[in-house]
Amino acid sequence: MARESFDKEVQLLRLLALAGGAYNRQQFAARLGISVHTYDKTMRYLKEMQSSLKQPLSPEQETELSDGLRYNYYESADPLLLFLFRAKSLKESESVRLSTILTVLQDQSLTAKELLDCCSETMSADYPSPDEKTIRGDLKYLEEVGVIVRTSDSRPFRYTAAIGLINELSDDELIDLYDYVDVMANTQVPSVQGYLLRDTLKKALRKRGFDPSAAETHLYKYHYHSRILDEAHLHTIHRAIRERRRIDFVYHAPRKGKNYAAKNTNPLFEREEQSQTQPLLPLRVIYDHQYGRWYLIGHTQRNAIAKFRMEGITQIEEGEVVSEEEFNRHLNTVERQMERSWVVDTLRTIKVVARFFNPERPGSNFIRERVEAQGQWGSITEESDESFLYTIMVNGIYEIKPWLRSFGSSCEVLEPAWLRKEFIAEWKEIQAHYEPVRKNI
Known part of the structure; x- marks a missing residue:
């Protein structure tokens, strides 16, 4: 494709x-x-x-x-x-061919020539028959990604599917592994490879006669679809960062309400407004847990730091390699400017002080636990049995503001004064929405 x-x-x-x-x-x-x-x-x-x-x-x-x-x-x-x-x-024929190879290697070990015969016999006539060079290229790729393994050291090499670990596990161990992968894939990032592993384990359970849905211990309602979709770019961008390679891409800012722009090759239908290519030296990829968003941080040709939401990036092309000295210089600049960024903000550093109120009911202090887990480098000062103070130096307030607001009545902003006034105005507006429409309601 x-x-x-x-x-x-x-x-x-x-x-x-x-x-x-x-x-x-x-x-x-x-x-x-x-x-x-x-x-x-x-x-x-x-x-x-x-x-x-x-x-x-x-x-x-x-x-x-x-x-x-x-x-x-x-x-x-x-x-x-x-x-x-x-x-x-993957081309459609390539997808069918790889599926055929993996299917026949599940139960036996075969050589490249034997796999060639299997593909020629089983693949539909709609697809071109592969040659031996193509099959050997497929085997090399599958071996590199760990899907198959060699079973012999002498030529001709024989290959089999790398399912030894799954086959050696008992039923209870396989179910425990499935549950573990299920939880991790749904709670950790990146997650796509975890989901694919979960699919493999699910098929293994079905092969043993188990219904994975009946044994599931957790059910998840997925909120952040962009989290999975934007992982499509991670491999390309991370490779470019490792190789210190520039990239070019077309970017659609979320505020413009446009998600994609077709690349028309027919001059009769060429659009008047062509999307501009963004050249960038990628330096960092940052994930925002609160909104499920990926951000790409890099250095532009105008000698400035640029931040892009991954959901607006399309048509990535790899470019030239820069020197290690240049890459490290730009990376140090980014790390210095984002040292106090709540997520990716690089505005003026501001001191924020908030009072958090402990739950009235005895037991687990979930307010304190959440502040300690999510408060990043902020410091906590005990104030009384009912409350504690949280202080942090952060770049701007626009990214930390939703986090503070999410605590509701358990959080009171003390500094800066103008931020406190903003919160007061917002809560008054919310209160007005809950005012009765009629006096006698």
């Missing part, structure tokens, strides 16, 4: 997850900057991919692709947001 096409599907799935059935075809196409015909074609492609890579929905559920996001409400291990990763950057 072409890289631009993958960006398009990612952005379409993002809109489906956020808007559900609120948009019609024309509105989806306008938001993506594509034609309605391209939108319909993309939807057909996604449905075909879903049917080939996922368990099919029931007849009652088999309506629109967007409905799958509702019917898979708690099943976050098999979300529609994930199946793209299984088909990303």
